[in-house]
Every structure is written in structure tokens, then in C-alpha cells.
Amino acid sequence: MNPHNKSIEELKQTASQVRRDIVRMVHAVNSGHPGGSLGCTDYLVSLYFKVMNYSTDFKMDGKGEDLFFLSNGHISPVFYSVLARAGYFDVAELATFRKLNSRLQGHPTTHEGLPGVRISSGSLGQGLSVAIGAAQAKKLNGDDSLVYVLMGDGELEEGQVWEAAMYAPHNKVDNLIATVDRNGQQIDGSTEEVLSLGDLRAKFEAFGWNVMETNGNSFETLLPTLDQAKAATGQGKPIIILMDTEMGFGVDFMMGSHKWHGVAPNDEQLEIALQQLAVDVASDY
Amino acid sequence: MKEYTYTEKKDTRSGFGAGLLELGRTNPNVVALCADLVGSLKMGDFIKENPERFFQIGIAEANMMGIAAGLTIGGKIPYTGTFANFSTGRVYDQIRQSIAYSNKNVKICASHAGLTLGEDGATHQILEDIGMMKMLPGMTVINPCDYNQTKAATIAIADYEGPVYLRFGRPVVPIFTPADQKFEIGKAVMLNEGTDVTIIATGHLVWKAILAGKILEEKGISAEIINIHTIKPFDTEAVLKSIAKTGCVVSAEEHNRIGGLGDSVAQALVTTKPAPQEYVAVNDSFGESATPEELMEKYGLTENDIVAAAQRAISRKG
Numbered sequence: 299m300n301p302h303n304k305s306i307e308e309l310k311q312t313a314s315q316v317r318r319d320i321v322r323m324v325h326a327v328n329s330g331h332p333g334g335s336l337g338c339t340d341y342l343v344s345l346y347f348k349v350m351n352y353s354t355d356f357k358m359d360g361k362g363e364d365l366f367f368l369s370n371g372h373i374s375p376v377f378y379s380v381l382a383r384a385g386y387f388d389v390a391e392l393a394t395f396r397k398l399n400s401r402l403q404g405h406p407t408t409h410e411g412l413p414g415v416r417i418s419s420g421s422l423g424q425g426l427s428v429a430i431g432a433a434q435a436k437k438l439n440g441d442d443s444l445v446y447v448l449m450g451d452g453e454l455e456e457g458q459v460w461e462a463a464m465y466a467p468h469n470k471v472d473n474l475i476a477t478v479d480r481n482g483q484q485i486d487g488s489t490e491e492v493l494s495l496g497d498l499r500a501k502f503e504a505f506g507w508n509v510m511e512t513n514g515n516s517f518e519t520l521l522p523t524l525d526q527a528k529a530a531t532g533q534g535k536p537i538i539i540l541m542d543t544e545m546g547f548g549v550d551f552m553m554g555s556h557k558w559h560g561v562a563p564n565d566e567q568l569e570i571a572l573q574q575l576a577v578d579v580a581s582d583y
Numbered sequence: 584m585k586e587y588t589y590t591e592k593k594d595t596r597s598g599f600g601a602g603l604l605e606l607g608r609t610n611p612n613v614v615a616l617c618a619d620l621v622g623s624l625k626m627g628d629f630i631k632e633n634p635e636r637f638f639q640i641g642i643a644e645a646n647m648m649g650i651a652a653g654l655t656i657g658g659k660i661p662y663t664g665t666f667a668n669f670s671t672g673r674v675y676d677q678i679r680q681s682i683a684y685s686n687k688n689v690k691i692c693a694s695h696a697g698l699t700l701g702e703d704g705a706t707h708q709i710l711e712d713i714g715m716m717k718m719l720p721g722m723t724v725i726n727p728c729d730y731n732q733t734k735a736a737t738i739a740i741a742d743y744e745g746p747v748y749l750r751f752g753r754p755v756v757p758i759f760t761p762a763d764q765k766f767e768i769g770k771a772v773m774l775n776e777g778t779d780v781t782i783i784a785t786g787h788l789v790w791k792a793i794l795a796g797k798i799l800e801e802k803g804i805s806a807e808i809i810n811i812h813t814i815k816p817f818d819t820e821a822v823l824k825s826i827a828k829t830g831c832v833v834s835a836e837e838h839n840r841i842g843g844l845g846d847s848v849a850q851a852l853v854t855t856k857p858a859p860q861e862y863v864a865v866n867d868s869f870g871e872s873a874t875p876e877e878l879m880e881k882y883g884l885t886e887n888d889i890v891a892a893a894q895r896a897i898s899r900k901g
Contacts, residue, residue: 358656359656359657359658360656360657361657361658365656407684407685408684408685408686409684409685409686416656417652417653417656417681417685417687418680418681418684418685419680420680421676421679421680423645424645424649424677424680424681425649426649427645427646427647427648427649427650427652427653427677427681428649428650428652428653428656428681429653430646430649430650430653431649431650431651431652431653431654431655431656431661432653432654432656432657433653434638434650434653434654434657435653435654435655435656435657435658435659436657438614438635438636438657438659439657439658441657457645458643458645458646458649458677461641461643461645461646462643462646462649462650464641464643465640465641465643465646465650469638
């Protein structure tokens with residue numbers, strides 16, 4: 299059971315609130331990664347406020363719960379905001395992001411005991427392997443809940459991803475729904491300029507995955523795809539969703555470029571961003 | 584000198600295989616992973632009895648470390664198996680982030696460590712693994728000396744919650760520790776009490792330290808011999824107590840002299856009461872192809888090297 303089970307209209311409101319959190323968090327410490335965070339907001343909001351079955355009473359082993367792993371850990375702002383808004387910890391703690399003695403490290407970690415986080419990530423390419431292990435543990439435990447993992451598209455340049463991509467179909471890890479944030483951008487430019495990813499559908503299909511595609515910035519498209527992915531579990535193949543997103547989605551001057559990958563807005567830019575992310579400001583942290 | 588004898592020689596990796604088999608029967612949470620080296624790691628018996636608890640990963644060690652980390656999240660106790668080089672250097676960052684920093688209960692089991700892997704040569708003979716692993720915060724590093732101790736260590740680490748690096752080897756070596764000796768993580772084992780020099784050895788060098796002790800005795804030198812199977816956490820108390828008595832020390836290991844057991848001993852000494860120390864270790868170099876015996880000779884890791892080091896250490900006493 300999802301503890302929130304929100305309607306599309308409510309999800310949109312929540313997404314707007316999460317986006318406000320993201321730009322305020324990175325602005326406050328003049329560092330962090332707003333671009334990918336804004337792009338993946340609708341996906342994480344969908345998982346935590348509609349799709350996944352979980353309890354906010356956090357237990358590391360997550361038995362009987364759907365699990366989510368963030369492999370591209372640099373989009374920690376969206377992860378932290380969604381975890382807090384979902385009820386894992388107080389939203390006031392978002393103000394400690396990237397500050398000394400915080401549980402909200404620059405990249406997510408279990409080290410400080412932040413509820414909702416089950417693995418450290420940031421060094422790229424490791425999350426798919428971890429998710430596969432967690433999914434196989436669920437099978438051993440007779441636990442029929444699901445494992446979700448999000449990767450960046452630039453992250454697919456890491457070789458470990460393809461070790462894992464080969465392993466999961468061979469071992470019929472069919473309780474796993476991986477998603478690639480296909481925003482086409484990475485630090486040094488577009489993925490096509492830096493190291494072209496080619497036909498990802500063909501690549502993953504050749505490895506034996508059940509491949510789906512969706513628009514990650516439209517709940518109307520994304521939610522049915524996530525339902526379809528859930529329905530396709532248990533059929534012998536792992537599932538991967540190639541999710542098109544726009545980096546910086548929701549803030550016009552951050553969209554369509556890799557330039558806001560790891561740059562924080564200044565005071566003036568923050569004000570413009572917040573005006574575009576209209577939501578009841580009383581619920582800001 | 585206390586008498587140590589043996590009736591049988593076996594490889595320490597077989598001790599690991601035997602320990603894993605026993606865990607398969609006694610601990611339902613133990614699972615095993617291997618990167619295409621089942622025979623070399625002696626995992627066959629475990630797999631035969633527990634096929635559903637074995638994960639063949641293929642030649643993909645990075646993926647293996649990640650999957651092991653993930654398995655812990657469902658309450659499993661994963662034992663990963665491959666050669667020491669591929670267990671550490673090849674996957675340092677996977678271990679660092681997904682296992683050590685994430686504090687996952689993974690047991691990284693590494694065979695064919697050091698020069699005694701032999702003819703395959705330097706690409707496979709890692710001499711830096713103890714250093715890499717002990718530098719990771721929260722990592723326990725264990726390097727047992729014979730079949731019995733490796734079996735006991737394999738079993739003991741299942742009851743310890745946290746990441747462990749368990750290092751063992753390929754060649755057959757004398758079995759001289761008691762089969763029923765309890766393995767206590769972090770607790771040095773006193774093998775012989777002496778008064779003139781302390782010899783602190785780990786892994787395959789422990790037996791050589793015993794041989795050295797006998798030679799020293801013939802020369803009228805009384806050696807205290809300590810088996811330090813756990814490099815981290817380091818039994819500083821036992822080590823310092825012994826050196827306080829003998830006044831000097833030899834550290835002996837099948838590892839680079841930089842970053843290994845010797846440096847743990849030196850750190851304990853310089854931060855308390857310095858005393859002369861001599862290293863028996865590989866002198867910051869790679870290995871090469873040859874028989875294990877030839878390599879131990881060429882790189883200075885024999886009982887005679889320990890004897891010479893002991894004499895040097897004694898001569899430096901104030």
C-alpha cells in the first residue's frame with residue numbers, strides 16, 4: 299500500500315513543492331545538482347506518492363516493502379525532498395543539506411543513518427548491481443515486493459552497468475524495475491557529444507531486458523508506464539524504462555542545457571525560479 | 584622453544600571451502616558469490632548442498648561487490664570469492680562506496696594472495712591488498728596462517744556484523760594450529776614466549792616464523808612469536824606488551840612493506856614507546872613468475888630472512 303496514494307492533481311502540487319525545495323536547498327549552500335533533480339522530480343514523486351508500497355517507519359532490510367535505489371546519487375536534492383515530504387524525516391532537516399554534521403550529505407549515504415537511504419551512491423555505475431542483489435534477496439526470502447533503481451544516462455558510460463545489465467536477464471531478476479533518466483546531458487556537454495549512447499532500446503533488448511519508454515515529465519504518460527512495468531514483473535525478464543526528461547524541468551532558464559548540472563542559482567535566479575514553481579509557500583521548509 | 588609439528592599440509596583456501604560448507608549447514612543467511620573461480624576458491628561443496636544460495640556472477644567483480652551489498656539489505660550474509668587481486672584493487676571503489684561506506688555485512692574472501700600464487704606472475708600476485716583494505720574505515724582485515732585457522736576464521740566472521748576482508752592463499756602449507764582453536768577476531772595468538780626479540784607474523788609467514796624461532800634458539804636467541812591473524816582491528820596491547828619485554832621486533836608478511844602488517848606494528852610503536860623494528864616483507868616491488876618457493880627466496884620471505892632480521896633488530900637495541 300502506498301502511504302499517500304495521491305491523485306494526479308495532488309502529485310503535480312507535490313512535485314511543485316519538491317522543486318521549490320530543490321532550488322532552495324542548492325541555493326542555500328551555493329552547491330549541489332539542481333538540473334537532474336528537477337528533471338527526475340515527477341518520477342520520484344510518482345514512486346513515493348503513488349506507485350511504491352512501503353512504510354515510512356524505516357527498516358534497512360525493507361522486507362515486504364518495495365525498495366528504491368538512487369544510483370546517480372548527485373541528484374540527492376530531489377531524493378531528500380521526496381523522502382522528507384513522504385514522511386521519512388522532518389522537512390525542516392532539508393535546511394541542513396550539505397552542511398557540517400548533516401545527515402543530508404552531498405551524495406546520499408547510509409553512514410549518517412538517514413531514514414529512507416539504503417546504500418551510498420555518488421560514484422557512478424554501482425546502483426544497478428546493488429538493486430539486483432536486493433531483488434535476489436527478496437526472491438530468497440519469498441518476498442514478492444519490487445525493487446526500483448534510477449540511473450542517469452551519462453552513468454551508462456560506466457562499465458559496471460553493463461556487467462549488471464548482462465547478469466539480470468541471465469538470472470531472470472524479474473522483480474526489478476530499472477529506469478534510465480534520459481535527459482541527454484552530462485557535465486561536459488550532451489551525451490551525444492561526450493560519448494554517444496546509441497540506440498539504448500536495442501542495446502538493452504539485446505541484453506534480454508523488457509524495455510519500455512516514457513516521458514518522465516508528464517504524470518499522464520509516466521504513471522501508466524509505471525503500471526505497465528509493474529504488470530510485467532514476474533515474467534522472467536528484468537524491466538528497464540527509458541525515461542525522457544528535461545534537465546531543469548519546471549524552471550525555464552535551467553531547461554535544455556547541461557549548464558545547470560551542478561550549479562546553484564543566485565538570489566535573483568532563485569526568486570525567478572520560485573515564481574515559476576507556484577505553490578502555497580506556507581509549506582516550504 | 585615450544586614444539587610445533589604437523590602431520591599434514593593443506594592450502595588455506597581449502598580451509599575457506601570447509602568453513603563455508605559448515606556455514607551452509609548452520610547459518611541459513613549465508614550466501615556465496617563467485618566470479619568464475621569456483622574451483623580455485625573451493626566453493627564446490629557449499630554449492631552442491633546449497634545451489635539456491637549460490638550466485639555465479641561471471642567475470643564481473645565490480646558487479647559481484649554491488650550484488651553482495653544489495654543482498655545484505657535482505658538480511659543475507661554474502662561471501663564473495665575471487666583472487667585477492669580481483670577482490671581488492673580491481674574493485675576498490677565498489678568496496679569503498681557500496682560496502683565500507685555503506686557499512687554492509689559483506690565478507691570479501693580472497694584467495695591466491697601474495698607471491699605464493701606462483702607461476703601466473705605479477706598480474707595476479709597482489710602485494711598491496713592488506714594496505715588498501717585496512718585503510719578503509721570500518722573494514723576488518725584477517726589473514727589466517729593455515730587450514731584450520733582459515734576454516735575457523737571463515738566461520739567466525741559470519742557472527743560478526745560488518746564488512747570483512749578475509750585473505751588466504753593457494754599453496755599447501757603445514758597445518759599446525761589446533762582444529763578446535765576458537766577464532767577471536769582482533770586477538771593475537773601467542774605461539775612462543777621468549778625474551779630477546781618479538782616476531783610478529785601473519786599468514787604464510789607464521790610457519791616460517793616458527794622455523795626461524797628454532798634456528799634462533801640454536802644460536803642462543805630466545806624469540807617470542809606472535810601470530811597476528813587480524814591486521815585490523817590490530818591487537819596493539821598484545822604487540823606492545825611483548826615488545827616491552829623483548830625490546831625489539833621483526834614483522835613478517837607476504838605483502839609490500841608499505842602499508843601492511845609492519846606499518847601497523849610501527850605505528851603502534853612510534854605513538855607509544857619506540858623500539859627497533861625490522862621488516863620482512865616485499866621491498867616495494869611487483870612479483871614475477873616462478874615457483875612459490877623460488878619467489879619467497881628471491882623476495883626475502885624465508886625463515887632465514889626472519890633470522891637475519893631478528894639479529895639486526897637485536898643489534899640495534901640500546
